[in-house]
Amino acid sequence: MIRIHGRTACALLLVAAVLPAAAPAQDLLIRNATVHTVTERGTLERTDVLVQGGRIAAVGTGLAAAGATVVEANGRPLTPGLFGGITALGVVEVSLEQSTVDYAPPQGGEEGESAPDPHPEFDVTLAFNPDSPVIGVNRVEGITSAMVAPSAMPGAAVVVGQGAVARLDGRADAFAAPSRTLFADLGVGAPAAGVGRAAQFMRLEQAVREAKPPASMRDGDFRLLTPAGREVLARYLSGGRIAFGVDRASDIRQVLSFAQRHGARPVIVGGAQAWQVAGLLAQAKVPVFLDPLVNLPGSFDQLGASLENAARLHRAGVRIAFTYFGDGTHNARKLRQSAGIAVANGLPWEAGLAAITANPAEIFGLGAGQGRIAPGQVADLVLWSGDPLEVTTVAEQVWIDGRPQSMRSRQTELRDRYRPRAP
């Protein structure tokens, strides 16, 4: 990954150097919480969490730290900050207002025309606005990071572009280099108008050939990718992470085969039929980002969709994480309800929480630093009014890097303006 993303990492370092460093977080001691660590330590009752320098310093009982801000949890649950799934946070304000939509790669032709050329060099993170009010609305619900992904409009290409995981506290340098991911959509979900799946794979193979050209290839044989696109795709085909939007079991098998042939690490996004190939996915150690609410055959690729998809994949040993396909950007906050529904349909509770904390961080290469409550992890934390997967629970305080986040948003402002007067 370092080799692949070396340039990006350098660019981020340069940006960081010219910006004033954020004020160091004050030390924080959260006392007497029910700590859901999302580690092998599981849930710890009446436990303290000490945060120093924005990272978790200790998890235990009777902790003390001079000068630390002390928060009494009174037994309330404390979890890692939630991962909002695969979203367009920061790259869209209002979905139907084109002037606010920045997540879509260049558009292609009209229906019936050939699909547009893929642009793996399309990088949605360049459009990211850390101050988006949509982020604020979700942050107060405990969402502290999310994959900011490109998303294709009808008529776009199979290869959609690149995204990365953003921390959602308004910082300018929001993206973690190791999380960079290339996105591609196949099957019914593929946006290319009028292009069936065999044609999609055909074009994908041509793109691969252009990114890693055999010596015999001539200039005239390069038809799909720009020089920048070839360079980017070549990097992802050298052990990079490619997220494939697919639902059908047969497409999942094709993706596994493609990734093996060409040297990419696949992530399945969607996977309505993934449970039918759970053993294969587990064996190949390929993770699945799924929406636990998908239980209807929304398309012919989703025949056999089941509320038990998450539970079955987990049981088979597949690493799962959750995303919300309804409106996973404005309502990324709905994800913990989805996790609760997966639990209500057979997934162990701990696995439900992991699917919106540690697992997505792990899948996107950030597991060593975020997604759990353990020493050395970033102090992205949420204190809840009750069971964090329960619909009647709310986030009472959110911290990112140990800094308390404002619990106000545009929506709380509106609420307070129109709150009914006492009779």
Added chain:
Amino acid sequence: MKRAGCWLAAVAVWASGAVAAQDPYPSTYEPLAAAPTLIRNATVLDGAGRRFEGADVLMRDGKIVAVGPGLAADGATVVDAQGRWVTPGLIDVHSHLGVYASPGVEAHQDGNEMTDPVTSGVWAEHGVWPQDPGFQTALAGGVTTLQVLPGSANLIGGRGVTLRNRPATTMQDMKFPGAPHGLKIACGENPKRVYGGMGRAPSTRMGNVAGYRQAFADAQDYRRQNEKYQRELADYEAGQSGQSGRSGSRRKGDDDSRPPVPPKRDLRLETLVAAMAGEIQVHVHCYRADEMAIMLDLAREFGFKVAAFHHGVEAYKIADRLAAEGVCGALWADWWGFKLEAYDAIWENLAFVDAPDKGCAIVHSDSEEGIQRLNQEAAKAMVRGQRAGLDIPPERAIRWVTSNAARSLGIDGRVGTLEPGKMADVVVWDRDPFSVYAHAERVYVDGALAYDRAAPASTPRSDFLLGQPAGGAL
């Protein structure tokens, strides 16, 4: 006054069952066979605002007989509901099941007749595919009655139909006997985007309102023509029988005593006339508070009543006015931001609309996913209202998905509560339904066990799912 009289007359007609005879697509719904059942020892939310602990619910002949402690079984099948919660069957006032069926292929796009901004002549029931697997997943979520509406592409999209949620081969087998039609009207962005994009009216909100007004003005004219015809017909018939006519416009012995010619039937205007007569419940898709106020004025201008504003993301801004005018808000708990008119959403919308005296809040789904868990949507809204300082116990919030919904559909005399005499639509939940972990264990429709979570093999399955991978899962 005249309108009120008409409306009462219409109610009387329904009550007598005469409308069923007039409905050219009449309901053939028949309740499933149901043995008397006594649900014993549950926490009961009756949908009328009451909560009973350790109470029994007795159903017989498809009707609720009694709710209370220690009821005599009297030969009824006894269901032990210790630790369980019981509510009325849930009602969704805004569904597109059947008209936007799963799978969502092109052939299933039957919910928007997107060829003219005013298509009040189309009926959603003519597009309903009873094999939509979404009906079963909704039943598993406790939904026993639902209104299927046309979509919101048009200013006036057509008639909605209220269905009983039971497996059926024909729409008529699901049609709620005697339930009034709904009329779908849409405000704001959708119609102007759809038609503006075609380079025709409406392309603005001004055009939207002009479109409704012209349609209703045309309907007024159509009503006058029909009233005139009815007078002339009465005169003619009186003349034929030798009596003097009421209006005196025709006299006995006129040479040209041919019967008057009825005006050509206009299905679009017929629907609007029926809405103005109060025979059809008017449901208005409208997000912004200021637009709802304009629609209330429109309703006054043409003499119809708005049953509910649907989506109403800004309903909380005019909650007092909605309550004062007896208009319900059919709302989501948390949808927002997908278009500008949905930008000002707040979690507390339902609770704030519910708060005033006579406030009528309804949780609606507009979604094949949301309809499966209306209870959870209500739970989210309830807790946000509680945290904003409002007193909303579960027995109040359950009304948002039961009796308030029934009221907006004009069927509150039949369903929506567990009061004696109501249709025995009952859900037994495995715990407090205001929980993400809650499952509907048993769902009764007309007193018959229509869904039993413990017996998956007996769960109704759409024809579409047969022979699919893994039996279609769900």
